[in-house]
Amino acid sequence: MAPILAIAIGALFGTGLYLMLRRSLVKLVLGLSFLAHGANLLIFGVGGLVEGHPPIVAEGETVLVPPYADPLPQALILTAIVISFAVTAFALVLVYRARESLGSDDLDDLGGTRT
Amino acid sequence: MSFSKAGHEVRRGPLLILLIVVLAGFVAAPLAPWLCRSLGATRGGALLALVPLTLCATLAAIGPEALAGRGIFEAHPWVSGLGVGLDLRLDGLALVFALLITGIGSLVVLYAGAYLGDPGQAGRFLLFLLAFMASMLGVVLADGVITLFVFWELTSVTSWLLIGFDHEKAESRRAALQALLVTALGGVALLAGLLLLGAAGGSMRLSELEGARSAILSSGLYEAILVLVLLGAATKSAQFPFHFWLPNAMAAPTPASAYLHSSTMVKAGVYLLARLSPTLGATELFTLTVTSLGAATFVLGAVLAAPQTKLKRLLAYSTVSSLGLLVMLLGVGTQAAVVAAGAYLVAHALFKAALFLVAGAVDHETGERDVEKLGGLRSAMPITAAAAGLAALSMAGIPPLLGFVAKEVVYEAALPAPGGVLVIGLSVVANALLLLVAFESGVRPFVGALRETPRKPHEAPAALSVGPVLLGAAGLALGMAPALASSLFVDGFVASVHGEAPGKPLSFWHGFTPALGLSALTVVIGLAAVALRATLRRAGRNLAAAARFGPERAWDALWSALLSIARAQTDLLQGRRLRHGLALTALASGAFVVSGLLAGGLRLPPIDVVSAPLAEWALGGLLVLGCVAALLARTALAAVAVLGIIGTLVTLVFARFSAPDLAVTQFVIETLTVILFVLVLFHLPNYARLSRPSTRLRDGLLATSFGVVMTLLALSVGSLRRDDSITRFLAAESVPGGHGRNVVNVILVDFRALDTLGEITVLGVAAVGAFALLKLRPRG
Structure with a gap:
C-alpha cells in the first residue's frame, strides 16, 4: 500500500480515538465515524489495492479473469458502511434526546442522573 | 476379588425395566403441582407416594435376579455421536440404595404433602422431590461413567432447589447456593477423575473397569484418579473439611432434610466409594x-x-x-x-x-x-x-x-x-x-x-x-x-x-x-x-465457637474474594466511564499489533515514497489534512463539514481502486450522515472544550501512538499470508451459481444473504428506535 494512504489510515484512527475520548457526546459520535472510515480503509487495504479491475465478470465470460480486485473485503465493507450509518443515526437521536431531557451533552454530567 | 473375566455373566433386564425405574420419577414430577391443586396437598401427596412405592415393589421383585449373577444390565443409545450410552446396572450395591431411595421416598412423599399443607407449596415441593428421587436412582443404577456423572450433577441441582425452597429467606438462598457450589465443585473434580479412570482402564463402564484394576493401578494415573474421585465423594457426603454445608442445608423443609440429608443424597458419596472400591x-x-x-x-x-x-x-x-x-x-x-x-x-x-x-x-x-x-x-x-x-x-x-x-x-x-x-x-x-x-x-x-x-x-x-x-x-x-x-x-x-x-x-x-x-x-x-449433658454443652459451646473459624470461614472468605475480584475487574475494564474502557481497548489492540511486528508475524515492506502516483499523494494528503482540521475545529458544524469531506475522499479512494459499489454506497451514506448531523447539531449549539489541557495532552499522546501503530499495521498487511480460496470460489461461482456478474452484489444477496438480512434488521431496529425516541413521549 502506498505509504501516504497508510498514514491517512493512521490519522483517521488516531483522530477517531481522540474524539471518542472527549467528554462531549457529539464528539463521541463524530469520533465513531472517523474510526469507521479508518477501519473500512484498512480492510480495503488488506484486500490488496488493484486499479481498474472491478470484480465484475466481463460479458461473454463465466468467471472472473485475473487480475481483479478482491470482492470479499468489498462485500464486508459495504455491510459495515450501512451498519455504521444505522449506529450513527441512532446515536445522534440519543444525543438529541439526552440534550433535550437532561440539558447536557457532557458524559460526566450524565453519570449521576436518574430520570 | 472373585469377579474374573471368565465369570462375566451379563443378564439383560426384562424389557426396559431399569430405564423405566429411572425415568418414572421424572415423568411423575411435573404432574405434582397439578395433582396437589386438584386433590389437595395431603391427598395429592398420598397419590404421588404410589410412584416410589411401585418402584420399590418392582425393585424388590427383580431383586433376586439382580443378586443372582453380576446383576441386570441395560444399554440404551443416548449420545451416540460421542459414544456415550445410557448404561444401567442393578446389582447388590445398587439394589440396597435403590430400595432405600424408593422405600423411604414413598414415606417422605406421603409425609411432605400433609406437612406443607398448602397445595401450591406442596405441588412445587413434590415436583422437586420426585425429580431428585429420579436423579438419585440414576446415580445408583448408572453403569456408564458419563451416566453416573450426569445424574450426580442432577442430584446437586435438584437438591439446590429443595434447600432453597423457602426462597424468600436470604438464609435459605445462601445455604442452597453454598451446597450447590460445594457439591458442584466436587462434581467437576469427579468428572475429571472419572474421565481419567476411563482412560486408564480403557472402558467407560464401571462394571468393566472392575476387571481393569491392575491396568489402572499401574497406569501412573491412579493417585490423580483417587484424589479427584475422593474430592467428589467428600463434598457430596459432607466429609471434613467440606462438612459445613450440610448443617446449613437444614434451611430446607423438614421432609427434604429427612430424605436428602439422612438417607439419600449425602449417601451418594458413600455409594461412589463403595462402587469404586473393587476398582480403586x-x-x-x-x-x-x-x-x-x-x-x-x-x-x-x-x-x-x-x-x-x-x-x-x-x-x-x-x-x-x-x-x-x-x-x-x-x-x-x-x-x-x-x-x-x-x-x-x-x-x-x-x-x-x-x-x-x-x-x-x-x-x-x-x-x-x-x-x-x-x-x-x-x-x-x-x-x-x-x-x-x-x-x-x-x-x-x-x-x-x-x-x-x-x-x-x-x-x-x-x-x-x-x-x-x-x-x-x-x-x-x-x-x-x-x-x-x-x-x-x-x-x-x-x-x-x-x-x-x-x-x-x-x-x-x-x-x-x-x-x-x-x-x-x-x-x-x-x-x-x-x-x-x-x-x-x-x-x-x-x-x-x-x-x-x-x-x-x-x-x-x-x-x-x-x-x-x-x-x-x-x-x-x-x-x-x-x-452430664449440661456441663458438656457448656464445654461444647466454646468448641462450637472455635469451629466457626473452621473451613466455613475459609469458604466464605474465598467466596467474597472471588466476588471482589470480579467486581474490581469489571470496574477496571468496563467501569463507569466509557472512555476508560475505550483507552484500554486501544492500548490492548495497539499492543497486539506491536507484538506482532516484534515477533515477526507482521513485516514492514521497504518504503517506496517516490513511485506512488500523484493522485494517491493527493488523496492521502487531503485525508490527513482533514483529520487535522477536524481536531482543530472550533464549532461542531465545521467538524461535520470536515467529516463530509473525509467521506468524499474515502469515496474517491474506493472509486480509484476498483470498488464502484463501495464508492456509490459511501457517497450516498455520507450525504445522509452529514444531513443527520446538521439536523441534530442545529439543536446543540455548544461545542465547548470540557477537559483540562493535561487531559487533552494525555489523550493526544495516546491517540497519536494509536494512529502510528495503525499506520504500521496498514503498511505491513501486505506481509500477511492470506487464504484466498474463498475469493477464488466467489470468482468462479458468481455467474454459474449466483447468476450475477457483479460479484460484490452476488455475495450480498446470494452467498451471504443472511448477513444482509441481519444488516437490514439492524437498520430497521435503529429506525424504530430513533422514531420512538423522537416521537413517543412519556405521558404527562
Whole structure:
C-alpha cells in the first residue's frame, strides 16, 4: 500500500480515538465515524489495492479473469458502511434526546442522573 | 476379588425395566403441582407416594435376579455421536440404595404433602422431590461413567432447589447456593477423575473397569484418579473439611432434610466409594486416606453435634458423623468392615429418616424446635413418641434394634484393623456422643413434664406418623431378625463391594466378645454423657465457637474474594466511564499489533515514497489534512463539514481502486450522515472544550501512538499470508451459481444473504428506535 494512504489510515484512527475520548457526546459520535472510515480503509487495504479491475465478470465470460480486485473485503465493507450509518443515526437521536431531557451533552454530567 | 473375566455373566433386564425405574420419577414430577391443586396437598401427596412405592415393589421383585449373577444390565443409545450410552446396572450395591431411595421416598412423599399443607407449596415441593428421587436412582443404577456423572450433577441441582425452597429467606438462598457450589465443585473434580479412570482402564463402564484394576493401578494415573474421585465423594457426603454445608442445608423443609440429608443424597458419596472400591480400593493409599478422612469426620461430627439444641441441627451434625463412620469402614475395606458398612448404612437410613420426620412432626404440632424448650409430649403425641423412641434406641445402639446389631459388627471390623486401638477409642467416644444426640432428639422432647409451646400439642395426623412408625418398626424387626437384614440388604452389598458374600449372616447374639464389651462401654459412657449433658454443652459451646473459624470461614472468605475480584475487574475494564474502557481497548489492540511486528508475524515492506502516483499523494494528503482540521475545529458544524469531506475522499479512494459499489454506497451514506448531523447539531449549539489541557495532552499522546501503530499495521498487511480460496470460489461461482456478474452484489444477496438480512434488521431496529425516541413521549 502506498505509504501516504497508510498514514491517512493512521490519522483517521488516531483522530477517531481522540474524539471518542472527549467528554462531549457529539464528539463521541463524530469520533465513531472517523474510526469507521479508518477501519473500512484498512480492510480495503488488506484486500490488496488493484486499479481498474472491478470484480465484475466481463460479458461473454463465466468467471472472473485475473487480475481483479478482491470482492470479499468489498462485500464486508459495504455491510459495515450501512451498519455504521444505522449506529450513527441512532446515536445522534440519543444525543438529541439526552440534550433535550437532561440539558447536557457532557458524559460526566450524565453519570449521576436518574430520570 | 472373585469377579474374573471368565465369570462375566451379563443378564439383560426384562424389557426396559431399569430405564423405566429411572425415568418414572421424572415423568411423575411435573404432574405434582397439578395433582396437589386438584386433590389437595395431603391427598395429592398420598397419590404421588404410589410412584416410589411401585418402584420399590418392582425393585424388590427383580431383586433376586439382580443378586443372582453380576446383576441386570441395560444399554440404551443416548449420545451416540460421542459414544456415550445410557448404561444401567442393578446389582447388590445398587439394589440396597435403590430400595432405600424408593422405600423411604414413598414415606417422605406421603409425609411432605400433609406437612406443607398448602397445595401450591406442596405441588412445587413434590415436583422437586420426585425429580431428585429420579436423579438419585440414576446415580445408583448408572453403569456408564458419563451416566453416573450426569445424574450426580442432577442430584446437586435438584437438591439446590429443595434447600432453597423457602426462597424468600436470604438464609435459605445462601445455604442452597453454598451446597450447590460445594457439591458442584466436587462434581467437576469427579468428572475429571472419572474421565481419567476411563482412560486408564480403557472402558467407560464401571462394571468393566472392575476387571481393569491392575491396568489402572499401574497406569501412573491412579493417585490423580483417587484424589479427584475422593474430592467428589467428600463434598457430596459432607466429609471434613467440606462438612459445613450440610448443617446449613437444614434451611430446607423438614421432609427434604429427612430424605436428602439422612438417607439419600449425602449417601451418594458413600455409594461412589463403595462402587469404586473393587476398582480403586485396597491399596495402601486408599486405606490410609479414606480411613483417616472418615475417622476425622466421624469424631468431628459427633463432637459438633453434642452441644446443639435445635432438633434439626442435632440430627444434621450427627449425620455428618455417621457418614464419616461409613466412609471410614469403606476405607478399612476388609470383609468385616464392608459388612459393617452395609449394616450401618441400612440402620442409619431407617433411624435417621424416622428422627427427622419426628422432628418435623413435633415442629408442626407444637411450633417449637429447641429441645431445651420441649418436654412431656408423650401423652399428647403417643404414636409419634413411640416411633421416636424406637428410632432413638436404634441410633443409640441398644438391643434388640438394628442399630445395636450394626454397632456390634462395626466394632468387630474395627478391632483387627490397622491402628485398631486408636480407631476403637475414637469410635467409642463418637458413638457415646451419638447416644447423647439420640437421647436429646428422640427421647427428651417426650419425657418429663409437659412444657409450654407456641401451639397446643396434639397427635400428628396419619400422613405424618405413618413414616416414623414404619421406619421405627423396620429397625426393630430387622434388629430382631438380623438374618433377614443380611439376605435383603447386606449380602448383596458385600458381594458387590468386596467380591464375596459373607459366609455367615448377621446375628443378634455373638457371645461374650470384645465387641459386646465395647458396646456396653459405649452405653455406659453415653449415659454418663446424658447425665452430664449440661456441663458438656457448656464445654461444647466454646468448641462450637472455635469451629466457626473452621473451613466455613475459609469458604466464605474465598467466596467474597472471588466476588471482589470480579467486581474490581469489571470496574477496571468496563467501569463507569466509557472512555476508560475505550483507552484500554486501544492500548490492548495497539499492543497486539506491536507484538506482532516484534515477533515477526507482521513485516514492514521497504518504503517506496517516490513511485506512488500523484493522485494517491493527493488523496492521502487531503485525508490527513482533514483529520487535522477536524481536531482543530472550533464549532461542531465545521467538524461535520470536515467529516463530509473525509467521506468524499474515502469515496474517491474506493472509486480509484476498483470498488464502484463501495464508492456509490459511501457517497450516498455520507450525504445522509452529514444531513443527520446538521439536523441534530442545529439543536446543540455548544461545542465547548470540557477537559483540562493535561487531559487533552494525555489523550493526544495516546491517540497519536494509536494512529502510528495503525499506520504500521496498514503498511505491513501486505506481509500477511492470506487464504484466498474463498475469493477464488466467489470468482468462479458468481455467474454459474449466483447468476450475477457483479460479484460484490452476488455475495450480498446470494452467498451471504443472511448477513444482509441481519444488516437490514439492524437498520430497521435503529429506525424504530430513533422514531420512538423522537416521537413517543412519556405521558404527562
